[in-house]
Amino acid sequence: MAAVVPMPNTEMTLLGRIYQPLTDFSVLNAAKEQMTKAIDDGLAAQKSQYGTMYNDTAFSASIFSLKTGESLWQYHYEAPALPKESFTKGSITEDSIYRIGSITKATTMYTWLVGLGESTFYDPITKYIPEFAAAEASYKNPIMSTNWSEVTIGALASQMSGIGRDFHLGDFATQSFGQPPIEVVVDNGFPPLANDTIVFCDSYGDIYPQCTRAQFLQGIIDHPPVNPVWYTPTYSNLAYAILALAYESATGVPFDKAVDDLFVNKLGMTSTTSHVPQGDYDAVIPRNDSYALFTYDIGIQGPAGNQYTSTKDFRAWGHAIYTNKFLSAAETRKWLMPVTSTSRWTSSVGAPWEIYRTAITTNEVTNASRIVDAYTKGGNIGLYAASFGLVPDYEIGFSTLSTGDHPGGQESPVRATMIDIYYNAIEVAMKDQANGTFTGTYRGTSGLNSSVTLGVDEGPGVRVTSWISNGTDMINNVFWAANIKEYRLFPTDLSYEENGVRYHKYVLEFLFNEYGEEFRDTDFWSVYNDYWVQTDSLMYNNLATDSWVVAFDKDGMVQSVECQALRAVLERE
Structure with missing residues (x-):
């Protein structure tokens, strides 16, 4: 029996940054x-x-x-x-x-998104290229022909179209830049070809004329697919040339x-x-x-x-x-x-x-x-x-x-x-920055016996080392934290600014098992070993215990924190 491949030891945090971006490079x-x-x-x-x-x-x-x-x-x-x-x-x-x-493919896609938007990604390419629509009408053999009605703009953009890589770019049958003479190709195992089977054009236009639109599209249609659409990624230069033709069809530009x-x-x-x-x-x-x-x-x-x-x-x-x-x-x-x-x-x-x-x-x-x-x-x-x-x-x-x-x-x-x-270096610098901006104790006002102490240790994010709510020790509270080992704050990308204060949404990450079972680090399919499955949990009147708001002043120093479910703003001492 084959052994299970051990996975890298990764932190069980949400994907994304774990500290605020560096402000002083x-x-x-x-x-x-x-x-x-x-x-x-x-x-x-x-x-x-x-x-x-x-x-x-x-x-x-x-x-x-x-x-x-x-x-x-x-x-x-x-x-x-x-x-x-x-x-x-x-x-x-x-x-x-x-x-x-x-x-260039990235600049091509950026141009498409700015000009036509991502909503077009579900459109079949036959909507824009009539030659493919005509070819689809005679589609029969999936090994020799592409079913163009299934090929979408999104499939072409993400290398999931299943179509070929190139047409007459690196083809041994044509004598374009860098290609060996056809005699050498035949001497090395390829069969001789009749000239009437070869389209004498290429991309560089160095020996033959550059391929026309008709030659190019017919060459793509005649080329067997590599895979079915949406099966597995296979790199295609043709896909992005097709996208440009589709853009011209849609915009007239x-x-x-x-x-x-x-x-x-x-x-x-x-x-x-x-x-x-x-x-x-x-x-x-x-x-x-x-x-x-x-x-x-x-x-x-x-x-x-x-x-x-x-x-x-x-x-x-x-x-x-x-x-x-x-x-x-x-x-x-x-x-x-x-x-x-x-x-x-x-x-x-x-x-x-x-x-x-x-x-x-x-x-x-x-x-x-x-x-x-x-x-x-x-x-x-x-x-x-x-x-x-x-x-x-x-x-x-x-x-x-x-x-x-x-x-x-x-x-x-x-x-x-x-x-x-x-x-x-930047990971260490961001952690040092978090240590300087977060570390300290934050307390409730008007006699409220609530506080939280934050710090940065050898682990990721900002650790909650002490947490009191209305006189209750939240960290050692068996009511809801019986098998939670530690609590850490990580930023999300939600924020707003008001009166010179920047408010950022943070998540308080803690893995819990509602049935009280042990954690199994070797079971990487377990939902109890992946925080994204548990985010926005432990609700109290429609606000989550792991949802926190952190307020930063103009210098980037944290001035207050709030667990939204507990409904109390705690200010820095």
Whole structure:
């Protein structure tokens, strides 16, 4: 019998941040210096603990505040093994332009959401693309043909459509960029093909003309599906090219014009373009254009991977997303949610987010961790690799842009250095901040014998160490707390401000078993081991005992707390 795989020891808290966001990033100066030194040392040795590093690949890396849009840390590397002409302005700055490959899918989806909204996600693609509607009418064989009536906008957006990956991009039968001669392909086991079976077009347009809409859509229709729709995520560049065609059908606006209007005109991201930049641009083009593929346009598949941008513009976009510039807060939160899982514990898929989970130690005594999610998108095209991510728990974003002989190989250790050092440093800083703002005793007024003492210990969140209500010890009260071991406060995203005071909704987390049974840490299916199942419990006249309101003054210091069910505001001594 196969053994049950042990799960990581994670804190049983609600998913999300466990402290208020950091207000003073200067406390992370040592972490910034540590990141810089780690990358300096790795480049000098051409090796770091995260992998090989290269002197032939330039890059720009950054961390920024999602709330303010300010830069928190940057690193730009002008690879010495590249010719000086690789840097069109002689050096790399936050304004230098790189290609970003498939991160374009995220800008494509943002354009869709701003222009058409998420309500369209349930529409079948046949509503927008008549060629698919015609193909669906003759659908018979599920192994050889896609049932287009089942493919929705949402399925395409979240890589759940089941359709193929590419059309004539990396196809051995066509002699486009990087492909071996057809004779070599045949010599290596593939059968000869008659020319009348091959569509002579490609995405780059370097040898054959770029594919027309008719050629492109017919190629997609003729390609067998990979999976049924909504079965499992499989990556598709075609999906995002299709979405752009659907956008044009719905709005009558050329998609590249819609993208440029949103990002350049409305967001002021002047380094961001759907096609190769024009004029005297600041760009990184390693060695030469035909080697790097800087100016090579991928035509109709552009909405899946053709965009250009800079470190500065990535920062502006992350800020715009997080501060709900064009989407409501609810729309933004929904967009950042995963749509499906993958076969890995640590990753899931959104529209088109690649969501990666990191375990951050929160209790060194019990060796427990919590989950921090990063909503990312990566991209590769030609000799360019890029990554972009939002980390709401920490209110930070990050980006990497690399190009040269080893763009993907350079990107990985740079990004890992940033995440490893900065995540752990900001977690500690947020905990220290909570210790300074919460620690103390809060008492009732007008003779009410009620009080609560709060502090920060080796565990997560803010611990309630003493709690008296109307003279009753709530922590040791067998009436309702017989098998509750400890109480901790964690923030939600509900807040408002009035008369200079910020009020935040907190949850008081405590796992309880109404039947008095023992807790089983090894039973990870048990509802008694997962707090989200028990939230908003132990009601008293329609208010929950675990629902607390915390009031902060203008300096971020806690001035009062209130358990809503107990209906008494306790003020700091």
